[in-house]
Amino acid sequence: METAIDKRYTLEGYLEMEYHAQTRHYFYDGKVAPMPYTSDSHGSIVANLIREIGVQVKKTNFRVYPSDRMLYVPECRLNYYPDVMVVKGEPVFHQHSKKMQATLNPYALIEVLSDSTEEDDRIDEWQCYRKIAYLQQYFMVAQDRVYIDFYNRIDETRWENSYVDRMDQELEIAGFRVKVEDIYLNVALGKPEQRADQ
Template sequence: MVSAAEKLPITVEEYLQGEASAEYKHEYLNGEVWAMVGATDAHVTIAMNLGFLLKQSLKGTPCRAYISDMKVNVEKANAFFYPDVLVTCNSKDRDNTLFKQHPVFIAEMLSPSTEAFDRGQKFSAYRQLESLQTYWLIDSRKMSVDCFNRTDNNEWLLHGYEKAEEIVRIPALDLEWPLQSLYEEVLFAQS
């Protein structure tokens, strides 16, 4: 008999079936499922700003930007995540309306409750995506972005940005903007 406190892993099929009718979004990692937490005004505004910049910049290309409601499947990690922003340019992703498997760019907005996971286990899983070239961790409490870019040697190079006039780049998409454009209309919480 299974004790009440013991967690039973679920299959990918069970997860996807449950997500199709779930009232709240859930992420999945190797049989474990957890509900997504709500977001702050700053978090949502930054994600919207980045999504808008990407949408405008990618017009007329085979690439498409998605925000928080599109899942990414990291098959090698047995995981499904809802990144805050992602871009895929792979034609295989156009046919799959439930999740994407070949993102070139992913951005996560950091919050106190998710930062350790976004920097650790989630980034470890994302690095298994052969298509992923750039991963951004965007702070929602202050103007700061950690940009990780995959090198030709399959290493990840970090460049941090904290000054409004600095230019943030997504080399694989040949895109760049001033850091301040990500934080337009953002009101940081007063501590």
């Protein structure tokens, strides 16, 4: 997570600030930090995932959202902006205010790992995400090499962990088949992470 802003916030104070902010922020334990800019590889992977899943969800009861869709986890009292969120059926919302709402019912969440967020994605966010009763799948996608770590829900408290690490493999995301080579299309692998603000 990027450098935190010194002031401490309540959840309500954070939401008021976030509603008027020009950029998005993380909120954790009363602290607010700006979300980091993403690398070209990160952006390409997210765009590829949205495209590949988006084409397949047409005329189904699934929807796919990019990272500007806020997720709220009541069990943790935390908001997140996952890179990709897939919802089954009608979205269920937590109404923060008249103009600000967050999704409550993700079926699948996908995070593209970066140097600045990998520890949060693997530990803190995952500990919170797995408390979401609606959630069935969680994916963590490396951007510097072909590697996708993922969890599938078995029951209320158990998850099965697996991974893919070859271009010729496929993933099943919310029941839709996605080729690994399509996820990494036009992504320069093996290069150090170069963020858009550098």
